[in-house]
Amino acid sequence: EDQVTQSPEALRLQEGESSSLNCSYTVSGLRGLFWYRQDPGKGPEFLFTLYSAGEEKEKERLKATLTKKESFLHITAPKPEDSATYLCAVRHGGSNYKLTFGKGTLLTVNP
Amino acid sequence: DVKVTQSSRYLVKRTGEKVFLECVQDMDHENMFWYRQDPGLGLRLIYFSYDVKMKEKGDIPEGYSVSREKKERFSLILESASTNQTSMYLCASSPQRGSSTQYFGPGTRLTVL
Numbered sequence: 001e002d003q004v005t006q007s008p009e010a011l012r013l014q015e016g017e018s019s020s021l022n023c024s025y026t027v028s029g030l031r032g033l034f035w036y037r038q039d040p041g042k043g044p045e046f047l048f049t050l051y052s053a054g055e056e057k058e059k060e061r062l063k064a065t066l067t068k069k070e071s072f073l074h075i076t077a078p079k080p081e082d083s084a085t086y087l088c089a090v091r092h093g094g095s096n097y098k099l100t101f102g103k104g105t106l107l108t109v110n111p
Numbered sequence: 112d113v114k115v116t117q118s119s120r121y122l123v124k125r126t127g128e129k130v131f132l133e134c135v136q137d138m139d140h141e142n143m144f145w146y147r148q149d150p151g152l153g154l155r156l157i158y159f160s161y162d163v164k165m166k167e168k169g170d171i172p173e174g175y176s177v178s179r180e181k182k183e184r185f186s187l188i189l190e191s192a193s194t195n196q197t198s199m200y201l202c203a204s205s206p207q208r209g210s211s212t213q214y215f216g217p218g219t220r221l222t223v224l
Contacts (some may be wrong), residue, residue: 031211032211032212034212034213036215041199041218041220042217042218043115043201043203043215043216043217043218044154044201044215045215046212046213046214046215049212087153087154089213091211097142097144097159097161097205097211098156098159098169099156099213101153101154102153103151103152103153104153
């Protein structure tokens with residue numbers, strides 16, 4: 001059974017304090033790892049898709065990386081507007097459609 | 112830009128009522144999904160559809176049904192609402208080819224009294 005574990009559950013940072021969120025996964029035949037950002041009371045917003053170990057994607061202060069067992073979402077010099085829940089999801093080779101989601105990391109960036 | 116819209120942001124219903132949640136996407140995506148999201152449980156897939164009139168059960172289909180009569184529209188039906196169906200309901204769509212990235216709507220916060 002596919003498993004996705006995100007850590008930590010919650011992270012509190014000061015503005016400008018860089019850190020990383022972790023997403024470890026157990027899946028047979030990874031067909032994609034997805035990162036989403038979710039603001040309170042809203043739907044998840046797509047950030048990145050990674051397909052193979054060694055791949056990296058960047059968007060503003062965010063950089064996602066992928067290994068064979070985990071993915072990291074690095075946040076460089078965060079701002080208060082980066083505060084949100086970050087969700088990780090995986091798609092395995094046996095499914096054309098289904099994603100398995102982790103429970104998310106709640107990031108709070110204090111000014 | 113991909114746009115997924117949901118018919119209501121907030122909905123309050125009574126136990127036993129029949130509830131319809133509507134979702135519309137404008138990107139000609141083949142796949143559409145209904146999830147519910149609850150604190151501590153994350154996103155759980157209720158149903159998905161890979162084509163018009165086609166549907167498959169997700170992880171928690173009990174108490175729900177779906178309808179997809181047109182490609183752009185996917186409806187979630189609670190036949191007889193119960194208090195344990197109080198939740199945030201999220202609709203998503205994705206193309207069948209390529210990355211199959213799922214794009215989400217804004218969500219419907221349903222409260223069943």
